Amino acid sequence: MTQLLDLLDQFTHQHDQNRLVYNQDWLANQRDLIFLGQRCGATAIVDDYGNVYLDFPGQINDQPVATGSHMDTVKYGGRYDGLYGVLGGFCAIQQLYEQHGIPKHPIRLISFSEEEGNRFLAAFTGSKYYTGTLQIEKLLDNQGITFDEARRLAVTQLQHLPYVKAQHVALPVTFTELHIEQGPRLAQNNKKIGLVTGIVAQNRYEVTVHGQANHAGTTPMAQRQDAIATASLLMTKLYALAADTAEDLTFTIGEIHVSPNVSNVVAESCRFTIDCRANTNDQLMTFVTKMLQLLEQSKRTSVIETLHVPATRLSDDLLTQNAALATQMNYSYQTLFSGAGHDSQIMSSFVPTTMIFVPSEAGISHAPAEYTKPADLLTGVTLLSASLFMQANGE
Amino acid sequence: MTQLLDLLDQFTHQHDQNRLVYNQDWLANQRDLIFLGQRCGATAIVDDYGNVYLDFPGQINDQPVATGSHMDTVKYGGRYDGLYGVLGGFCAIQQLYEQHGIPKHPIRLISFSEEEGNRFLAAFTGSKYYTGTLQIEKLLDNQGITFDEARRLAVTQLQHLPYVKAQHVALPVTFTELHIEQGPRLAQNNKKIGLVTGIVAQNRYEVTVHGQANHAGTTPMAQRQDAIATASLLMTKLYALAADTAEDLTFTIGEIHVSPNVSNVVAESCRFTIDCRANTNDQLMTFVTKMLQLLEQSKRTSVIETLHVPATRLSDDLLTQNAALATQMNYSYQTLFSGAGHDSQIMSSFVPTTMIFVPSEAGISHAPAEYTKPADLLTGVTLLSASLFMQANGE
Incomplete structure (x- = not known):
């Protein structure tokens, strides 16, 4: 053995x-x-x-x-x-x-x-x-x-x-x-x-927030389209939404990709993944519906479903x-x-x-x-x- | 010419x-x-x-x-x-x-x-x-x-x-x-x-949030140390702090690096940069002091100053x-x-x-x-x- x-x-x-x-x-x-x-x-x-x-x-x-x-x-x-x-x-x-x-x-x-x-x-x-x-x-x-x-x-x-x-x-x-x-x-x-x-039922998504690359020092804060500012707020809201939902739901943002990903450049885009799972299809869909509503409210944000596996x-x-x-x-x-x-x-x-x-x-x-x-x-x-x-x- | x-x-x-x-x-x-x-x-x-x-x-x-x-x-x-x-x-x-x-x-x-x-x-x-x-x-x-x-x-x-x-x-x-x-x-x-x-006066920082890599489906939400969950909340708070500070302050998170950066893995670490600038050293230091206090409250988070240039x-x-x-x-x-x-x-x-x-x-x-x-x-x-x-x- x-x-x-x-x-x-x-x-x-x-x-x-x-x-x-x-x-x-x-x-x-x-x-x-x-x-x-x-x-x-x-x-x-x-x-x-x-x-x-x-x-x-x-x-x-x-x-x-x-x-x-x-x-x-x-x-x-x-x-x-x-x-x-x-x-x-x-x-x-x-x-x-x-x-x-x-x-x-x-x-x-x-x-x-x-x-x-x-x-x-x-x-x-x-x-x-x-x-x-x-x-x-x-x-x-x-x-x-x-x-x-x-x-x-x-x-x-x-x-x-x-x-x-x-x-x-x-x-x-x-x-x-x-x-x-x-x-x-x-x-x-x-x-x-x-x-x-x-x-579990499992869905995965890819969310992309689009911004405008610009200089980190000279662009007035009010005139920015900062993809990371928008994305971090979205992620925070999504985690909070997941915490408020069914106990056995899991919610994970595991991947973040920023472009151009440079310390002194306002981000042009910020793309992140969502992995969410629940014991029943109904539980998962209840969460997903709220999640998509939240994401829809964000301008310049696109969402793609990359995986859908029923319970x-x-x-x-x-x-x-x-x-x-x-x-x-x-x-x-x-x-x-x-x-x-x-x-x-x-x-x-x-x-x-x-x-x-x-x-x-x-x-x-x-x-x-x-x-x-x-x-x-x-x-x-x-x-x-x-x-x-x-x-x-x-x- | x-x-x-x-x-x-x-x-x-x-x-x-x-x-x-x-x-x-x-x-x-x-x-x-x-x-x-x-x-x-x-x-x-x-x-x-x-x-x-x-x-x-x-x-x-x-x-x-x-x-x-x-x-x-x-x-x-x-x-x-x-x-x-x-x-x-x-x-x-x-x-x-x-x-x-x-x-x-x-x-x-x-x-x-x-x-x-x-x-x-x-x-x-x-x-x-x-x-x-x-x-x-x-x-x-x-x-x-x-x-x-x-x-x-x-x-x-x-x-x-x-x-x-x-x-x-x-x-x-x-x-x-x-x-x-x-x-x-x-x-x-x-x-x-x-x-x-x-x-402008300009400081740059590198912030690292340490978590524990784990399975995105099987790890109960309450037992996670999710570096992205912590980092996104920190980033949101930092942007809000910057918005509440002096008008001519600029604040940029331009770079994010996640490890292992995989959709179905809870993040082990999330590192991001901060670029902040103000017209006077005093204005910048007022913000930086508050910023560092905010970051200090976060467990498993380390901060390195990578640039300091006075006005x-x-x-x-x-x-x-x-x-x-x-x-x-x-x-x-x-x-x-x-x-x-x-x-x-x-x-x-x-x-x-x-x-x-x-x-x-x-x-x-x-x-x-x-x-x-x-x-x-x-x-x-x-x-x-x-x-x-x-x-x-x-x-």
Whole structure:
């Protein structure tokens, strides 16, 4: 069982986790995963968006049960978000085959290309492509490289690896995603396992305040169109609005871009992002309506919606099955709602989907301090392995 | 008299004005200026900070009268800020020698290396080095290049040009700086010439708010240390404080830097700059005291002063002389106070110093839209030429 820890080390040799989709580190890891799967007897498949599928055989050659997560990270993220579900999924499958031999149905490990939306203004592109729900505009990263350019360059290299099949594959019969919680509840409640009932509704926006660049010393205050003055007031009002809204709403301004961003020049423009989430679509829409009204009152301010993901209810049946297994294996667990978006959110519209969480120390995630105890990582893998065994040997 | 317009074109062949100190465009222009001066009989001198001096002969070989300005620009600035004083100064000297022959005293044209403080966190480094008042810490630009590294690389190339003297030269007996107003007053009052009585007091600060990077969806709002939430509230309060203070105070937040600057990550840190100016030191200090008190109340917030320049009174004698010349030449003029900092502010502590302004259309500066009518540019040059003639033939 040290295999998981060794694999996590091997796949995170870089100190900063910067596997932005289609970059060099991302490519190296998807390639290494393909080699790893092929060495263990899996068929490796890569679709045109760089999703990697490792298909392990069943006694009957029908549609597989699947597990997995995403290979990309946020910029300067942690070691576990996404990667744990890919490598932990791999280890769970290995454990199953070693302990029980070939199951009735095949098992598929999926390493989705992209989920975080950090390189381009589009998130969940891997699972959305897989499920046929991706609509993508022309997107540029901050180096001016288009999504399609980056995608083709990287995916071609993966698809041309030996014995790799380049194709779009059919959906599995179920999907189970193993993931760190990314919040503090399991750790605070001293539980080993979280079983996810549903996933938050999530919208993202990009707000741009337009001003007029001018000299910081000679332009009278009354004659300025200072984009930062307007934007900071807007941001303050938005935070206050969020604080006055439903308790479980999260509201985050994570990115600010100023032009020309020079200390002695009145700002020409100030662009910032909004990430807001709530447990129900109604809660989120109530906030969003007020938020857009507030932004509309500001002159020279434009707003673009960059992400809209409705709240999702995951499979009750799979959750009940996993709860029974956890009880049987003597793992303390609780059911919870996920404040983070996940590929499971996309998958769940098409196949019965469930998620297994393990604790995040201090609830920290999307940061280098992200940490889960090795014993907790292994507990998650063992439960996943038992769950996959049940699913792959069922009717 | 089309020489000035041709020279401005030649020296601003790039669409964006990005002559940050010691960069390639800066180097090309200082080099071209040296060649230009040498072709017209000037001795070219370059000191260790890359200030370029073109010394034109007088009948008596004593200390020169001087004119000039700075060669650097702000990022994405305009065509005239700094450069007009250098090339306009050159044309004024040419006009003087052509019309009147060699004057009694020598004349020096100075092209200061740096005034804007845009590449490194230090401004006026050219004139401060010339006057022996520069104290410089180890500074890095946003590529991680040190000030000293950049300086040595660029200056060595200038100092090794043919017939260039590499030395520190003594101060001139007077200094006259020709500059665009960078504000709207001359244009609004329909005046051709501004004669500057003094220059604002100016302080700059860098404020950093420290937070804790975390997941934008899973971290409960009450448990966050969101650097942008704190910073935007601070910025809003600072703008309000500035609005409540003296009428002629200017207050600008021009730069914001967020880390990690990712839409779905709570910000780890948010750093912003403050540029504040007032006509008197007392007015500025009254505001700064309140400002620092406000910032001190904010936890996890640190403040560094990056620039402190007291208000300056320029030479009354030189202004009176220039006013008489303007009247004689039938140029409408007004006296005014400068809201922009200038090399003259540094020079005036050591030698009698004056400034001649020409109108800025719509008062726009530090932006690509910066514009002064050709006729107004030439009026400034003609007045400067007459002023230098008086000064270089006086006692």
